[in-house]
Structures are given as C-alpha cells and as structure tokens.
Amino acid sequence: MTQPVHNAASDAPIGIFDSGVGGLSVLRHIHAQLPHEHLTYFADSGYAPYGGRSEQWLVERSLAVAGFLFGHGAKALVVACNTATVAAIKAIRAQWPGMPIVGVEPGLKPGAAATTSGTVGVLATDRTLRGEKFLQLRDQIAAATNARFLLQPCVGLVDQIELGELGSEATEAMLEKYVVPLLEGGADTLVLGCTHYPFVEDIIRRIVSEHASTPVTLIDTGDAVARQLGRLLEGAGLLRPAGVAQLHGYTTAGADVLAEAFRGLLGLTPRIEHVKLG
Known part of the structure; x- marks a missing residue:
C-alpha cells in the first residue's frame, strides 16, 4: 500500500x-x-x-x-x-x-569506461555482489563493453570503518588481502562498491602504488x-x-x-x- x-x-x-x-x-x-x-x-x-x-x-x-x-x-x-x-x-x-x-550502485559502467586493460576489480560487500540486480548489471555491461569484472567481497571491512579503524594495521592488512589479488588479476581500475570504502581510499592508493606497475584508476560514485x-x-x-x-x-x-x-x-x-x- x-x-x-x-x-x-x-x-x-x-x-x-x-x-x-x-x-x-x-x-x-x-x-x-x-x-x-x-x-x-x-x-x-x-x-x-x-x-x-x-x-x-x-x-x-x-x-x-x-x-x-x-x-x-x-x-x-x-x-x-x-x-x-x-x-x-x-x-x-x-x-x-x-x-x-x-x-x-557500484560504478561498473564508469569502471568499464575507464579501464584500458579490460579488467575491472570490484570491492564490495558479499551481499551486494550476490544481489540479482548487481549481477544483471554486471552481465549487461560486460556484454556491451567486453570488460571483465573481478568481484572481491570485503568481509569485515565495513566493521573496521564503523569502529573508526581507518589507519590501523588490521585494516591495512585486510585491504592488502583484498586489493592485491585484483591487481595480480590484471585490474587497472578498482570500483569502490560500498559507500564506506572511500574513507580508506588513501590506504588503497598506497597498496596500489606498492603492487601495481601501471596506473590504476579508483571509481567512487x-x-x-x-x-x-x-x-x-x-x-x-x-x-x-x-x-x-x-x-x-x-x-x-x-x-x-x-x-x-x-x-x-x-x-x-x-x-x-x-x-x-x-
């Protein structure tokens, strides 16, 4: 009603x-x-x-x-x-x-537009990445652009940010565990698919600078x-x-x-x- x-x-x-x-x-x-x-x-x-x-x-x-x-x-x-x-x-x-x-929504479309390698990493909660609407959007954009999306659920990251642990060693270790495999998978674009994640963007950029040999674009919607x-x-x-x-x-x-x-x-x-x- x-x-x-x-x-x-x-x-x-x-x-x-x-x-x-x-x-x-x-x-x-x-x-x-x-x-x-x-x-x-x-x-x-x-x-x-x-x-x-x-x-x-x-x-x-x-x-x-x-x-x-x-x-x-x-x-x-x-x-x-x-x-x-x-x-x-x-x-x-x-x-x-x-x-x-x-x-x-996670910025899949701007991510696909920004990538030069054709591979886009998506950092988001597990629930977002399993959502039917998200998966339909991913499939549509992948079909239209030939972009490949690597999906990375970031279990526990929201909790760290809610606790104010933005620069802690635990948060940095968690982010390294989530970000590095995407870079190793060829992603030159990372979509911050949760509104909490821009608050740890500085750490993500530092990890990228240490592990990526080419420029990486971060997408915040x-x-x-x-x-x-x-x-x-x-x-x-x-x-x-x-x-x-x-x-x-x-x-x-x-x-x-x-x-x-x-x-x-x-x-x-x-x-x-x-x-x-x-």
Whole structure:
C-alpha cells in the first residue's frame, strides 16, 4: 500500500541513509554540490552492518528508515548504501511513487569506461555482489563493453570503518588481502562498491602504488549520485535556491559516535539525535 507523503517544498530537507557512517562519503558530495540544501542523515548503526542480512530483512528495514525520513519532512531520499540499494530501491520507489529517490550502485559502467586493460576489480560487500540486480548489471555491461569484472567481497571491512579503524594495521592488512589479488588479476581500475570504502581510499592508493606497475584508476560514485540528485530536484522544482543550510543527524546507536564521525571524516558538527526504530 502506498504511503501518503507531505506536499514537498523546496525548503524541506533531503533525507540520506546508510547502515552506518559510510553514507557520509555520499553526503560530502551532496553538501559540496548543493550547498544550500538542508540535509538529514540517518545512520542505522544499531543494526549495522547490512552486508550479512537477508533480502527480506533489508527491504523491510529500508522501508522503515525511508518512512522515518519522509515522515520527518524529507522532499527527496538518497539510499547511500550499496547493499540497501541493490535489495530495496525498487520497493522504496513503489512505496513512494513520484518522490525523488536516488540509490547508489557500484560504478561498473564508469569502471568499464575507464579501464584500458579490460579488467575491472570490484570491492564490495558479499551481499551486494550476490544481489540479482548487481549481477544483471554486471552481465549487461560486460556484454556491451567486453570488460571483465573481478568481484572481491570485503568481509569485515565495513566493521573496521564503523569502529573508526581507518589507519590501523588490521585494516591495512585486510585491504592488502583484498586489493592485491585484483591487481595480480590484471585490474587497472578498482570500483569502490560500498559507500564506506572511500574513507580508506588513501590506504588503497598506497597498496596500489606498492603492487601495481601501471596506473590504476579508483571509481567512487558519490559525485555521480549528487549530480543525479540535483537533476531530479531541479526537474521537480524542488531546488532550494539560497540560504543557510541546516544539517541534522539521527542514529540508532550512540549519538556521540555519529557526531565524532561527522567531525573526524567531514569536519562538520551537526545536531545528532539517538532514535529507536523497530
């Protein structure tokens, strides 16, 4: 059954959600490209990570979080989580037809366009890489471009990033275990297929510099998501033209943890509230 939504106004906020802090990598692109927009970020850290969850659970949880954000006045929604997008974006759009809704997907198409070796490595959660929507997209792009995709599930990496272990030896060892086989397999392009992964991009680049003999391109789709969101808002007449933007955060875990993530990762200090959802 379709849920009723408020009459959206240009001054209403954009809702953004992820299983945790990874979606902040998308929020920073939105904040940079659409500086006048009010943003509401929902970190479902009390239920993270999403990667090991069933598809039914992901759909139900994503609908609940989307409902929370729309219920708090969001004029648009960004599903800033690859796993939730693959599993639930269709259900979210069916529940709120006509609302601007943008998901994130691993950048297979830009990866195929960037490669010169014809081999693209994809770093993502196991759940994303097993998703039917993802596999269909991979097959379509492979058939159209003759690109070969090497899929690397990064078990445990989201947990490390959620813990703030961005530069630890354990995180670096984990990344080396995941990245080096892709380089050895001939990949000259690496797709960061989870919104958490841009926060360890510096480590990935260091590993690449140590193990690759030729240049390697890294693909982060946050910029493309922000541009698509801007196009949808403009088409719907919902762009906020000017004014001081407000930033508000909600989390199902500790508010202090999300506040520290905003400060440490983005240099921002929004108001953060802990909420119970489900």
